[in-house]
Amino acid sequence: KTQVEQSPQSLVVRQGENCVLQCNYSVTPDNHLRWFKQDTGKGLVSLTVLVHENDKTSNGRYSATLDKDAKHSTLHITATLLDDTATYICVVGDRGSALGRLHFGAGTQLIVIP
Amino acid sequence: DMKVTQMPRYLIKRMGENVLLECGQDMSHETMYWYRQDPGLGLQLIYISYDVDSNSEGDIPKGYRVSRKKREHFSLILDSAKTNQTSVYFCASIRGAQDTQYFGPGTRLLVL
Numbered sequence: 001k002t003q004v005e006q007s008p009q010s011l012v013v014r015q016g017e018n019c020v021l022q023c024n025y026s027v028t029p030d031n032h033l034r035w036f037k038q039d040t041g042k043g044l045v046s047l048t049v050l051v052h053e054n055d056k057t058s059n060g061r062y063s064a065t066l067d068k069d070a071k072h073s074t075l076h077i078t079a080t081l082l083d084d085t086a087t088y089i090c091v092v093g094d095r096g097s098a099l100g101r102l103h104f105g106a107g108t109q110l111i112v113i114p
Numbered sequence: 115d116m117k118v119t120q121m122p123r124y125l126i127k128r129m130g131e132n133v134l135l136e137c138g139q140d141m142s143h144e145t146m147y148w149y150r151q152d153p154g155l156g157l158q159l160i161y162i163s164y165d166v167d168s169n170s171e172g173d174i175p176k177g178y179r180v181s182r183k184k185r186e187h188f189s190l191i192l193d194s195a196k197t198n199q200t201s202v203y204f205c206a207s208i209r210g211a212q213d214t215q216y217f218g219p220g221t222r223l224l225v226l
Contacts, residue, residue, distance in 0.1 A: 002156070004156060034214065041219075041220070042219055042220070043118070043204060043206075043217030043218050043219045043220055044157075044204070044206075044215075044217040045217070046214035046215075049214065089156070089157075101159065101173075102157075102159070102215070103156070104149075104156030104157040104158075105156050106154055106155055106156050107156070
């Protein structure tokens with residue numbers, strides 16, 4: 001059973017609009033949660049990591065929240081650009097060490113149109 | 115500039131042929147990974163390597179084996195490839211603990 005669910009599966013927005021991507025998970029323990037961006041045909045690139053209960057992070061136009069009680073995270077992208085077109089992947093780590101496993105969501109495919 | 119490289123980027127093989135996928139990293143990371151990515155699914159872990167000759171099965175190791183003879187190189191081997199091993203394969207490495215994994219660009223394998 002998938003332990004990391006992302007929604008929506010795909011999303012189309014106009015350049016300049018804001019969007020919100022959702023991640024719900026059942027991984028236990030949930031040591032940390034990371035959002036990756038994957039451009040078409042490329043590898044994954046980390047955007048931000050959330051560690052603590054009710055953590056909030058900001059990285060330029062990307063901001064993210066984590067609610068460990070609800071096992072839920074959101075990724076906000078403000079003032080989208082055409083280059084934001086990509087798949088955004090939510091990953092939950094069950095330990096804070098290399099012995100831990102990463103649990104990957106299937107991703108949200110974001111398309112930004114002019 | 116921290117980098118994970120993968121070779122080849124694209125590969126077509128016939129069922130039953132052997133496949134060798136290569137991964138390199140220039141960051142002296144101890145821990146490296148092989149994943150496969152299929153449409154509609156999250157990345158699935160095939161193997162982890164904690165250092166030279168210290169490898170551990172991931173969630174879907176069947177049909178695969180790995181080799182790590184140098185810290186900077188990690189190979190994935192498919193002995194007698196099967197059509198259901200058609201996928202995109204990603205290599206990654208990590209410095210430690212909660213640090214991010216650095217991913218290679220992927221190898222797109224088609225087994226006919």
